[in-house]
Structure formats: structure tokens, C-alpha cells
Amino acid sequence: MLSYRHSFHAGNHADVLKHTVLTLCINYLKEKDKPFLYLDTHSGAGRYLLQSEHAEKTAEYQTGIGRIWQQETLPELLTPYLSVLKYYNRTETLKYYPGSPLIAKQLLRDQDKLNLTEIHSTDYPLLRQEFLKDKRAKVLREDGFQQLKSKLPPQSRRGIILIDPSYEIKEDYQKIPKALLEGYKRFSTGIYLIWYPVVNRTQSQRMINQIVESGIKNILQIELAVQPDNNQKGMTASGMIVINPPWKLQQEMKELLPWLSQQIDPNNIGHHIIKQLVNE
Ligand code: SAM
Structure with missing residues (x-):
């Protein structure tokens, strides 16, 4: 049985990086009126x-979004991300953190579609509840990896696919390159966002190498580390592998990532990376 619950980690530094990249990609697709699909393979509760027992126990959000929310001057590139946070938090206090499905719900337009899968028996009903009245969304309790086969290509031929497992099951590291290739064969022009943690550098790097060697073109890596790599327990860094990144994303992240890193890692003990791994 799966024991990972995102409620312990919501709003941490990894969510800040992941959701910033996600909002920039969504905004890019919105530059054209044409509809697109947002496919979220591992959606969480939404x-x-x-202030819940789970979030307060780890207090991870305090060293993630907590370090950004109160800032008086914020980079303009964070506007879409913060607009969603403000929508769910109408007062100064940061009470709710919206996960990836709620970020997309808020930023997508009437003509766009959402396909969301979550397998956990507790989180799935919570997610479904969030979208009961949203005609754009399909919320399924199914295996997220299978969606890359069954839901691609989208009718609109435009889309963002977020692959964001918990890596609780170590096979996820092997499943991702395979499932990704299945999706890419069907829909090679989609924007794929694959989140990865650095708990064990060798393990993450092995997965990245497999993606790089798969024949997939145009791959960008964006990583934010809050500690140097080490052999202790816990996540020292996280990153996003972006396939077919919007042309401005690399430049946008070059502007934004040093700022994010400075807020989240004020003692500058980690690092950040923006690297084109495979050319177009
Ligand atoms: N994407 C979410 C966000 O950004 O707010 C967070 C997702 S969380 C990191 C990973 C989720 O994947 C967990 O809620 C877990 O229950 C779910 N999960 C694990 N294996 C899955 C699978 N094979 N298919 C669908 N969901 C799965």
C-alpha cells in the first residue's frame, strides 16, 4: 500500500520550483487561443x-513558499504562480497551498481540458471533490503512467504533461523513461515536465541519463539544491526535466532561478542548474 501523502510536503522548495516552471509553461500555451490538454499523471489531493497536522509536522512549506509569500518585491515572472496562491488565500495568511491540479484549474481557460489521475484511496476523493463542477476536467483513480499511452495525443494536438510521482516505489525511476517514451512516440510535440528528487544522486542521474539516451530531442534540465549532495537521509535538491520547453523558458529561468535560490537557500550552500541536455 502507498503511504506517501503530499500533504506532508506541500509548498516545500521542490513544489516552488515545480509549480513555477508549470505556470510559465501554461502561460506560454495560453499565448494562442487554441485549446490544449493538461495531463497530470500523479495529481495528489489538489x-x-x-495548518494541518501533516504540514505542521514537517513544516517544509516554511522553508519553501513561506520564504517567498511575504516578500514585498517579487520578480514579475512569478506573477502567474502567485496569482493562484492569492486566489486560494484571500488574506495575508498563507492557509492553503494549491497543488498542480488546482494551479492548472485556475490558469486554464474554458476551451482547455484537464486529465487528472491519482491512485491513493484517500487523496483521490479529495481531488475529485475539487473538480465536481468543472466540465473541463476528467478525474480518474487510475495508474498515471498508463495515461501516457491512453490519453495521447490529445485532440487539440497541444498539451502539457506533468509526471510527478513520489518515487516512494523505487521502480518509478525505471518506469518514467519507459512511460515517457510511450507518450513521446504518440505526441512528440507536447511539453513534458518530469519532476525528480535528489535523495540519492546516482539514482536520479541514472534516470536522467536514460531519458537523454532515449532519442528524445530538446531536453532542458532545471535544478535547485538547498544542500550539497550527501549520503544522509532526505532530499537535498529537486529538478525538472523539460521536454520541448517553451522557447523563452530557459531565459526566464536564468532570470528567476538565482533569485529563488537566494530566498530558499539564503546561506548559499546548495546550487542551481539550467542546462540544455539534448538539442532540438
Ligand atoms: N503533482 C502533485 C502536485 O504538484 O501538487 C503532487 C503529486 S505527489 C508528489 C505524487 C502523487 O502520486 C501521490 O499523491 C501518490 O498517491 C500518487 N501516485 C503514486 N503512484 C501513482 C500512480 N501509479 N498513478 C497515479 N498516482 C500515483
């Missing part, structure tokens, strides 16, 4: 109460 909404997280930061």
Missing part, C-alpha cells in the same frame, strides 16, 4: 491545508 488542496493542502498548511
Whole structure:
């Protein structure tokens, strides 16, 4: 049985990086009126109460979004991300953290579609509840990896696919390159966002190498580390592998990532990376 619950980690530094990249990609696709699909293979519960027992136990959000929310001057590139946070938090207090499905719900337009899968028996009903009245969304309790076969290509031929497993099951590291290739064969022009943690550098790097060697073109890596790599327990860094990144994403992240890193890692003990791994 799966024991990972995102409610312990919502709003941490990894979510800040992941959701910033996601909002920039969504905004890019919105530059054209044509509809697109947002496919979220590992959706989570959608909404997280930061004063809950789970979130307070780890307090991870305090060293993630907590370090950004109160800033008086914020980079303009964070506007779409923060607009969603403000929508779910109408007062100064940061009470709720919106996960990836709620970020997309808020930023997508009437003509766009959402396909969301979550397998956990507790999180799935919570997610479904969030979308009961949303005609754009399909919310399924199914295996997220299978969606890359069954839901691609989208009718609109435009789309963002977020692959964001918990890596609780170590096979996820092997499943991702395979499932990704299945999706890419069907829909090679989609924007794929693959989140990865650095708990064990060798393990993450092996997966990245497999993606790089798969024949897939145009791959960008964006990583934010809050500690140097080490052999202790816990996540020292996280990153996004972006396939077919919007042409401006690399430049945008070059502007934004040093700022994010400075807020989240004020003692500058980690690092950040923006690297084109495979050319177009
Ligand atoms: N994407 C979410 C966000 O950004 O707010 C967070 C997702 S969380 C990191 C990973 C989720 O994947 C967990 O809620 C877990 O229950 C779910 N999960 C694990 N294996 C899955 C599978 N094979 N298919 C669908 N969901 C799965």
C-alpha cells in the first residue's frame, strides 16, 4: 500500500520550483487561443491545508513558499504562480497551498481540458471533490503512467504533461523513461515536465541519463539544491526535466532561478542548474 501523502510536503522548495516552471509553461500555451490538454499523471489531493497536522509536522512549506509569500518585491515572472496562491488565500495568511491540479484549474481557460489521475484511496476523493463542477476536467483513480499511452495525443494536438510521482516505489525511476517514451512516440510535440528528487544522486542521474539516451530531442534540465549532495537521509535538491520547453523558458529561468535560490537557500550552500541536455 502507498503511504506517501503530499500533504506532508506541500509548498516545500521542490513544489516552488515545480509549480513555477508549470505556470510559465501554461502561460506560454495560453499565448494562442487554441485549446490544449493538461495531463497530470500523479495529481495528489489538489488542496493542502498548511495548518494541518501533516504540514505542521514537517513544516517544509516554511522553508519553501513561506520564504517567498511575504516578500514585498517579487520578480514579475512569478506573477502567474502567485496569482493562484492569492486566489486560494484571500488574506495575508498563507492557509492553503494549491497543488498542480488546482494551479492548472485556475490558469486554464474554458476551451482547455484537464486529465487528472491519482491512485491513493484517500487523496483521490479529495481531488475529485475539487473538480465536481468543472466540465473541463476528467478525474480518474487510475495508474498515471498508463495515461501516457491512453490519453495521447490529445485532440487539440497541444498539451502539457506533468509526471510527478513520489518515487516512494523505487521502480518509478525505471518506469518514467519507459512511460515517457510511450507518450513521446504518440505526441512528440507536447511539453513534458518530469519532476525528480535528489535523495540519492546516482539514482536520479541514472534516470536522467536514460531519458537523454532515449532519442528524445530538446531536453532542458532545471535544478535547485538547498544542500550539497550527501549520503544522509532526505532530499537535498529537486529538478525538472523539460521536454520541448517553451522557447523563452530557459531565459526566464536564468532570470528567476538565482533569485529563488537566494530566498530558499539564503546561506548559499546548495546550487542551481539550467542546462540544455539534448538539442532540438
Ligand atoms: N503533482 C502533485 C502536485 O504538484 O501538487 C503532487 C503529486 S505527489 C508528489 C505524487 C502523487 O502520486 C501521490 O499523491 C501518490 O498517491 C500518487 N501516485 C503514486 N503512484 C501513482 C500512480 N501509479 N498513478 C497515479 N498516482 C500515483
